[in-house]
Amino acid sequence: MKHALVIGGTGMLSGTVKWLIKEGWHVSVTGRTHRKMKQFLKYKEITPIYADYHHTKEMNKKIMQAVDNEGPIELVIAWIHSDAKGALHEVMSEITKRKQHVDLYHIVSGTTKMDELKNEVTAPVNCIYHQVKLGFIKERSIRRWLTHKEISEGVIEAVKNHQRTFIIGVLK
Template sequence: MNQKHVLIVGGTGMLAEVTSCLASEHLVTVIGRDPERMAKVVRRNPETCHSLLLDYRSEQDLSKGLQESIKRYGPFKQIIAWVHRDSGKAMQIILNHSSHADVLHILGNQANSEQEKRALCINEQQTYRQVQLGAKQDGENFRWLTHEEIVHGVIDAIEHSFDYQLIGQLVKKGGMNG
């Protein structure tokens, strides 16, 4: 199999366009919880986009699903993971099943990027990078990033090798309007 196997966690929501973009060139396994959104994403590239319908917060389901995907399609070479802070050990489980991967960890506005990285055991064969989603200033107020801004920022991060990339700017809790 010549295609690179990519794992996308959270790739049926705001990252759906990223999933479709990568599935047009690579073999993609996408993790999501919503069957309707998953079907919509997989339908765009049915030959190269494969679903893992599960809640990544279930450590047992996540580990089993990753093992099955690796067995069927080969090891993951790239990981795009939007894993929320309340997900327990999900990010570490993903890393443990991706021993030679380029890992792009997507973080929310309130995450502490250094703390997130320190909490993980990253091996020497893994490349670990972060993209943090901030906000955009709109006049005197801040607004959340649009789907399009997130997609463009994540694709830019995939194409470039920055250890850390911020999309927009970080806003302290309570500093958002809307």
């Protein structure tokens, strides 16, 4: 079975996780709390990983345990708050040691500068970096944030079409 990792997958990316299951993936999902993880515990295709991404070593250890059990990870979808600098790089460095090609879909807020972040992640050579930016929705003269459904569906579209850069909603 193909193995995907969704970091920060128990909130706005829940719909994406459920879609991956339908598409035949085994999905390792990270988050800190059981309360948010509970929605996935009925699925045999889910490995819940309880970890704080500020404690990268500990999170990596748990991720690599999932790799030992379910096989190498070939797709990573990551929503990591910007205060956890370096976490994604460390995770990707470990994951790419076990797999020839890994697609990384990095979800970032609309104000993030693509090049800055790309450098920060410094994707290993066998990692294909994709970036999904969260914009907003303009309805008549009103702007509003994206809903969880819109975010999950946008990420699904980016993954389906192998988009290297993708904007959900609009940025201006």
